[in-house]
Amino acid sequence: MNTPDNQSITSTKRGGAPFARGRLSLLTAGVALACTLTVPMFASAEPVPTPDKDLSAQQAQKLEKERRAQLAADDAKAQRATNPGEEVPLDKSNLQNLKVTKTTATSDGVKLEMGSFVGLVRFVSADVVKVTLQAAGQPAYQSVAVVKNRINKVSIKRSKSRSTYTMKTKGVTVRISLSKFGVTMLDKKGNVINADDSRFGSGYEDGKPYVFKKTDKSEAFYGFGEQTKGLNKRGDSIGMWNTDHYAYEADAKYIYTSIPFFTGLKSNGAYGIFFDNTHHSMWEMASESPDYYYFYANGGELNYYFINGPKMGDVLDRYTQLTGRYQQPPEWSLGWEQSHWGYSPGSKIVDVAKGYRERKIPLDAMNMDIDYMDGWRVFTWGKNWGDQNKIDDQLESMGVKTIAINDPGVKKESGYWMSDEGTAKGYWATNPDGSNYEGAVWPGTAYFPDFSRADVREWWANQMPKLTDKGVDGIWLDMNEPADFIGPNHTLPLEVEFSNGTKQHTEVHNIYGFWNTVATYEGLKKVKPNERAFVFSRDMYAGSQRYAALWSGDNVSNWDHLALTLPLNMNVGLSGVPHVGNDIGGFVGDTTPELFARWIESGSFAPFARVHYDNNFQPDQQCQEPWCLGSEVEDIARKYVSLRYSLLPYTNTAFHNSTRDGRPVQQALVYQFQNDPAVRNISDQFMWGDSIMVAPVVTKGATSRQVYLPTGKDWIDWWTGEKHAGGQTITKDAPLDVMPIYVAAGSVIPTREVQQHTGQNDFTNVAFNVFLGNGKATGTLYEDDGKTEAYKKGGYNTYRINVSTTANGSVSLSTKKTHAGYSSKLKTYDVVLRGDLPVFGGAAGAKVNPSEASINADASSKGVKITKVDAKKGTVTVRVPISAANVTIAFEGK
Incomplete structure (x- = not known):
């Protein structure tokens, strides 16, 4: 990587080897420092001075405040854009040409000498193939991401010629080139799905594992974890190095989370590639040539998995079988949350919760930023915060949960038990000379x-009662990239050691947050083993979805950032993480009434919904409680947050589906409609679950927007009931209080009455909203207790709802309990019929006049009755006892 001369300075870390980095001048109280914006290179350089004395919390904060101010400057942004990270280029003139000299069949594949x-090419299942290339005699790589090395037993048919070795299962055929090592994957019909590019092949270049693949001009790429810019990553250069990137640009290359997995979509189907390597990796996705892409890492082993489709859903199902799936979250975590850096003393969060209740805007959780801590020491409570037990009692009386932030950095301080215990037991990351590495975060040095050590994770987990005993219900993980105010590129130097000196930071960096998340999750489970733990983190790697949700870090209050939340969340979902969200309204800078209103609308349809903003570093920043920006915005917040709560039965069902097959909750259109070429690059619309399509307004001043309706279905306007044919683009009026929402015709959407928090009332009635398509509609409902782990042992119910109409005017309803394991509190269900309702004795397809509707149920449907007729919406609501599984209704109208 070429670095401008004016950015080159000399630097050292305490007790460690030298490193190279760019310069950013920062001042602490009386201490001049040189810090960095770019990730270190492997090349050595002259030492750079770091503080000789330990930093106080005040000095650390001042240092970070100066850095953040610099990052907001245009010149710093330009500098970052030209120096995106520690990218050691791949020398294409130094690639390997590996010839296979011997093949040995194994029970699951073949060994290649x-x-x-x-080389090892092994079947994890009939549709998942693991490709490994390693030095002879090297021990097997121990993956943190993979939970199933064998999904199921595979029957393999083999053949060999002078130039190829072929293995065939019922799912995929693998053809291995022997003259120059390379693999080609074929589907059941013999079509090539994915193939190495023999011009470059696979191997190691100066210790860097690499793979080159062929592509065609129409292939699209999705996933890669947390990515800015658009949905389709074709043509992009992507870096995987978890980075504390405050106020990241809308086209930033490096932010907080790296998941080295993508789905490729071609004309003949989809496939996935998971590169199981935790080092910094680079992905050139047809960015250099339209006929190939490649990926490589700065170190480690060549291990990747090919995952067959042909549907994108098949790929994600198999990937999450391999790396694990998200667990059913506690229902309260699907509600609305409010947060702010600056709620201090703690009485302020009580006042804000009261503000929600007084204004009838639903709320389930208040978040506590580092304000609650004693001098920002983890697992402590500050005297200025107030009586946390009293604060928690007040919140609990309103049905509000409490979430506390938790950072990994532990203040170096004699007399602070975390510092003393960790030092005495040797729990810290170390320098190469064995001394403890000392960085700086919020509490100072x-x-x-x-x-990475199990004993350290257990020690950390054992600290959780210091929070949970004070009423904390969930944990918010921050700064776990890990961030270091005085380290190169705001993280630890590459030479810092882990696992008793057996691993360096270069290998551990991208999974530091993974292990921090595991320790936190296990700590909550120790405290309440039968309850669902809720953790959300700023940093993730493949497999982290087993333990936590993701939030996208320190975003900015502007329209670009609102727009980028959509493809970012969709690509995270396509990377196996269904529970993802963003700081609604933006964390950095001032929002506006229009921007906040549009962000609330869009954020109400994010899997994780939380308002969060900074009023600490930015004391004059516009407040972002929903009532702060005028009555119109408050009304919009009430409307859309209430809609979120109404849809909770539907959303809960969507999360249940994710636990079964890994499907996203906030889905890219291409996930469902991969055969519709028009959706491949759509970044500003998404599916919410399987049946609702949302088209947020993300342009300043817009009062309408174009909406593409995917082919193969009719689409019904949520607000007006108007039906549109699929396969076309329409223009939808969208004044400030309207976000376009459409439902796929033929769907049944379960809803419930709006609550002010998820535990306010028992779930005794569910409404099945019927959106007919060709006279039919179907849907599903999942229910459990919303709190415990009983669902893992079958303690849940699922229902299948079918609705059909006939020309003679009857409507048939059937509900079938497809799984019974939970003692439900449901007593009735409402069927909300809308759209083209038949008229009893009239012409087929004629519209009933709801004001003149009556009901003529069959004899087996005792207790069925009309409870509501909405002439304006053209709907009829029929209440049915839960015991009535099959109901036939005839509507009579003029």
Whole structure:
């Protein structure tokens, strides 16, 4: 990587080897420092001075405040854009040409000998193939991401020629080139799905594992974890290095989370690639040539998985079988949350919760930023915060949960038990000379726990009662990239050691937050083993979805950031993480009434919905409680947050589906409609669950927007009931209080009455909103207790709802309990019929006049009755006892 001369300075870290980095001048109280914006290179350089004395919390905050001010400047942004990270280029003139000299069949594949290297091509299942290339005699790589090395037993048919070795299962055929190692994957019909590019092949270049693949001009790429810019990543250069990127640009290359997995979509189907390597990796996705892409890492082993489709849903199902799936979240975590850096003393969060209740805007959780801590020391409570037990009692009386932030950095301070215990037991990351590495975060000079060790994770987990005993219900993980105010590129130097000196930061960096999340999750489970734990983190790697939700870090209050939340969340969902969200309204800078209103609308349809903003570093920042920006915005907040709560039965069902097959909750249109070419690059619309399409307004001043309706279905306007044919683009009026929402015709959407929090009332009635398509509609409902782990042992119910109409004017309803394991409190269900209702004795398809509707139910449907007729919406609501599984209704009208 070329670095401008004016950014080159000399630097050192305490007790460690030198590193190279760019310069950003920062001042602490009386201490001049040189810090960095870019990730270190492997090349050595002259030392750079770091503070000789420990930093106080005030000095650390001042240092970070100066850095953030600099990052907001245009010149710093330009500098970052030209120096995106520690990218050691791949030398294409130094690639390997590995010839297979011997093949040996194994129970799950084949072993290939290539001089000093060994290749292993193994079937994890009939549709998942693991490709490994390693030095001969090297021990097997221990993955943190993979939970199933064998999904099921596979029957393999083999054949061999002078130039190829072929293995075939019922799902995929693997053809291995022997003259120059390379693999080609074919589907059941013999069509090539994915193939190595033999011009470059696979191997190691100066210790960097690499793979080159062929592509065609129409292939699209999705996933890669947390990515800015558009949905389709074709043509992009992507870096995987978890980065504390405050106020990141809308086209930033590096932010907080790296998941080295993508789905490729071609004309003949979809496939996935998971590169299981935790080092910094680079992905050139047809960015250099339209006929190939490649990926490589700065170190580690060549291990990747090919995952067959042909549907994108098949790929994600198999990927999450491999790396694990998100668990059913506690229902309260699907509600609305409010947060702010600056709620201090703690009485302020009580006042804000009261403000929600007084204004009838639903709320389930208040978040506590680092304000609650004693001098920003983790697992402490500050005297200025107030009586946390009293604060929690007040929140609990309103049905409001409490979430506390937790950072990994531990203040270096004699007499502070975390510092003393961790030092005495040798729990910290260390320098190469064995001394404890000392960085700086919010409390000042700090140590970093070595979470790669099980004993350190257990120690951390055992601290959780210091929070939960004070009423904390969930944990918010921050700063776990890990961030370091005085480290290169705001993180630890590459030479810092973990796992008792057996691993370096270069290998551990991208999974530091993974292990921090595991420790936190296990700590909550120790405290309440039978309850669902809720953790959300700023940093993730493949497999983190087993333990936590993701939030996208320190975003900015502007229209670009509102727009980028959509493809970012969709690509995270396509990376196996269904529970994802963003700081609604933006964390950095001032929002406006229009921007906040549009963000609330869009954020109400994010899997994780939380308002969060900074009023600490920015004391004059516009407040972002929903009532702060005028009555119109308050009304919009009430409307859309209430809609979110109404849809909770539907959303809960969507999360249940995710636990079964890994499907996203906030879905890219291409996930469902991969055969519709028009949706491949749509970044500003998404599916909410399987049946609702949302088209947020993300342009300043817009009062309408174009909406593409995917082919193969009719679409019904949620607000007006108007039906539109699929396969076309329409213009939808969208004044400030309207976000376009459409339902796929033929769907049944379960809703419930609006609550002010998820536990306010028992779930005794569900409404099945019927959106007929060709006279039919179907849907599903999932229910459990919303709190415990009983669902894992079958303690839940699922229902299948079918509705059909006939020309003679009858409507048939059937509900079937497809799984019974939970003692339901449901007593009745409402069927809300809308759209083209038949007229009893009249012409087929004629519209009933709801004001003149009556009911003529069959004899087996005792207790069925009309409870509501809405002439304006053209709907009829029929209440049915839960015991009535099959109902036939005839409507009579003029």
